Amino acid sequence: MGFYIGLMSGTSLDGIDAVLVDLAEGGKTLTVLAHSHAPFAPELRSELLALNAPGDNELHRAALAANALALACEERIEAVLGGTSRAQVRAIGAHGQTVRHRPGAFDGIGYTCQLLNGALLAERCGIDVVCDFRSRDVAANGQGAPLVPAFHAALFAQPDMATAVLNLGGIANLTLLPAEGPVLGFDCGPANALLDGWCERHTGQPYDEGGRWAASGRVDEALLAQWLAEPYFARRPPKSTGRDLFSLDWLDPQTLTSRDAADVQATLAELTARSVAADLVRHAPASRQLWVCGGGAHNTHVMQRLTALLPGIRIRLTDEAGLQVTQVEAAAFAWLAQAFLEKRPGNLPEVTGAQGPRVLGALYPAR
Template sequence: MSASVQGGRPVNVIGLMSGTSLDGVDAALLRTDGERVLAHGPALTQPYPPELRARLRALLDRAPTLTATDPALIEATRALTLAHGEAVQQLRALAPAMPAELIGFHGQTILHAPASLAAGQAGRTWQIGDAALLSTLTDLPVIHDFRSADVAAGGEGAPLVPLYHAALLAGQARPVAVLNLGGVANMTLVQSNGAVLACDTGPGNALLDDWAMRHTGRPFDQDGALARKGRVVSTVLEAMLAHPFFARPAPKSLDRLSFHAALALLEGLGPEDGAATLTALSAQAVARTPLPEQPAVWFVCGGGRHNPALMHALAAALPAPVRPVEALGWKGDALEAECFGFLAVRSLRGLPLSLPATTGVPAPQRGGRLTCGGITPYAHTALPFTP
């Protein structure tokens, strides 16, 4: 089913994001017409229970051979969806004066293999989550499946945040960049001429998270404590940076596990030196991304900006100031969730979600699918709806 919002009327939309760090559900309320951001409502993060996080992490290793009928997949999908439903209800309770009309539901990526990563096979991207169940739980229409149309059209399917970043950056001096440090890191560059360029830069937190879990039993390097005690092993770092991905120009994208095999290069290193080297890898991957012009300032969002060691490494590696997005008055932990609310409204209006310079898709690409579950489409909202 496809739909459009007539006339671009602003919509109160809840965006939901569960990123490649697998740490939980981010939920944010936004008022937008899909081109402008007119109001920011509350936002929250609901961490996954350790058991669900472990189940999701296990699915990543099995994803290439998983089938839709796999019991572990079915159970994890339901648990994931219930967690998202709970986050929606908690968020709605925080904003009774800003009633939600729509949900943008990204789901959890368990496999990302666009054509550039698929070894000559057709591209594929897979986000799990039961949109029909979420719609029934919340009594709201749900837009989901944001990436597959782009991949089917020959794009990378990621990153999808650039159009939202660009909307928020309207009025900022250019060139300017936003760097999102999730499990995979991605960046948006608004160039001097206003053109938007984007790509994944390389590992963000994912390798470091896996390293910390292996050596400390904790799911991430809290406050960069491991990395700050270690030293960067330059020979290992350069071996990792020799991967051909880093020399490719934007746009380009990664799967969370694209560099997982690189952990083998750290064998023999202590926990601290391994963490320091992986932190340097994330920073150097950004610094070595081929760009047509360098931004005058980098604004950083995502969980990685809470890691002082990583922020210090970025400041040392980049030739321009590095600042958290809070310097702009943005909610750094809510940006991706807000983005998928923004994209949900764009989807309803039939506006592109991606561009050739953001995902490599041959032409601006629409995306997203509307699901209404067990409810009558828009019976409980004021959205003007055209099927």
Template sequence: MPSATDAGKPASGLYLGLISGTSADGIDAALVHFEAGVEPTRCSLLRGRTYAWEGALRERLVALGQGGDARSLEELGTLDIQVAEAFADAALALIDEAGVPAHEVSAIGSHGQTLRHRPTGAGFDGRHPFTWQIGDGAVIAERTSIATVADFRRRDVAAGGHGAPLMPAFHAALLHSDTEDRAALNLGGIANFTLLPVHGAVRGFDTGPANCLMDAWILRHLGQAFDADGAFAAQGRIDAGLLARLLDEPWFAQPPPKSTGREQFHLDWVDARLSGHERPQDVQASLLELSAITIAEALRAHQPATRRVLACGGGVRNRALLERLAVHLPGVAIESTAAYGLDPDFVEAMGFAWLARQTLAGLPGNLPSVTGARGLRVLGTVHPAA
């Protein structure tokens, strides 16, 4: 397995993580320092920033991520390079802002942008499961002159897993407690849990929509990228009939391991369940309640003794969502990961920096108890520095 030294750079504790999630609302970049030889893992975020997508490119990525068809192979090839160039630009900008010489960064861990996620048991043909994140790692390595690890999810899928979620190993390394059952909750486009019991295996799985449906709905009706503080949802009332139809989705009843994305939960899915007479703000309130209920029910079903939920992702800033979660999870403390030294906006980007570090060290990045893979696997493809 190539190391940072093999890639032509001295090994250091600096790694850079890049991710654009299911909401495609920007490229999250995190420059992270890991303390050498310290277990459990200790790290610090030196700098984190979200870089905006170019408007037309984001619009196309969102359309494809929601199940749209590509116009041609040429378009897909071009998008692969455009995404890589945007990721490389984000990495270089962050390094420049941090005042860190590029040669001091051991590696970049790049998640890329998911266009399709079709793992085993995802409700399609299933004979040839796959996951596809674009953003050519070779282009990132060439433009930054930093070793780049990409395509993290494919090896886990090849080993029979879902390739997701991949953050539980990172969560377990930093957030596990010896005195209480905890759960780390990522509130991105899709919500997912990492279950961290005092005793027993770490588990993790997607629970369904967090922000993706609310973001898409408010964009359609108000032209806003997200519902700041849940204000639009707060103007509406929960439509019990609509909520029941939304909750009737069979995917919610599937047992873990399971994962999902925009190709499953998108506006066409919502539209198919509308009567046609709903007020937009009532639909938004119902979508928020859908997220809160499915998250809470998943936790009660799979780790009912949980006493503390540590939340990260964009949904941490949706006060209405957190309030509804608290209603559905009485007796459970819901806190931001910020209280534990992890900036909630950049936990996933930090996680991909950690995964790059694991890969270069020849260490596994997946947890079979989470993804369902046949065993531990070293993840990702290494593109050495130029």
């Protein structure tokens, strides 16, 4: 067994989750020892959001944001360490903040960019830092995402039942765990990135708590059909996406000026639920159980819509499996840090489309 720290700040930009975990060799079992979450400082959140789009002086601003993110991560590390000595922690697995994700674009290679000053984090914490997990997969002609399916398979796969895992973060992504055959996974489309953005713009609240505002509105079927015509939804995996596509600008503001804001929120919630349900039925019709994690698992309205759309599937929160919904992705990057140190591949080529298994990440050793 060994102690690792996992750090995750996702597309929803709701803050940083940190976990201290005890991992068996080979990542076969995992125990969460501590968890801490904190929202981003408003100015850092605003800058990270702005850096998702072209702007002035981007290199300078991105470098300073990467420094600020490292310092914010240091605070979460202090929170989960408690009385645990730094010397007991083998490594920190840090995802960083995705601000651009364009695999395969432009020159046929593309890129993915997760801001984080890993050197500064290692210097401040005195613990080895493994970060930049996605770039190696992209270099091998993969999507660089999603990377959590290998972790999901280790924790949630059942030999006698086709199972799936849904992460409802800024983007919704599915992992498909058949009773037999290869693990699959892909990004379905938008989730909290649009739900939170629309809610904040029209109510001033950072998110729609429990989905109550969406539940008060009416689904606009014409608008939903327009959104579902987006070519991304029809693409076959491997595929991944982010704010590069699904930003508030994607909603086509001109079509929304005469619509009730609550109805748009209801339609966005329905977009999330229908795109996930359609993908699960299309790509894993034998699935009988769906584990749900991510901040969107607390959106009661979206969860109710998924239950209605998937009547033959048992839908459960990962809390029931001993891993809280807000801990799963941070734990996955602790698991990936261990895989790096043990020189185990962290990607699944069937998921990302990479040319083969690759050891993922870059190491910043402690001083």
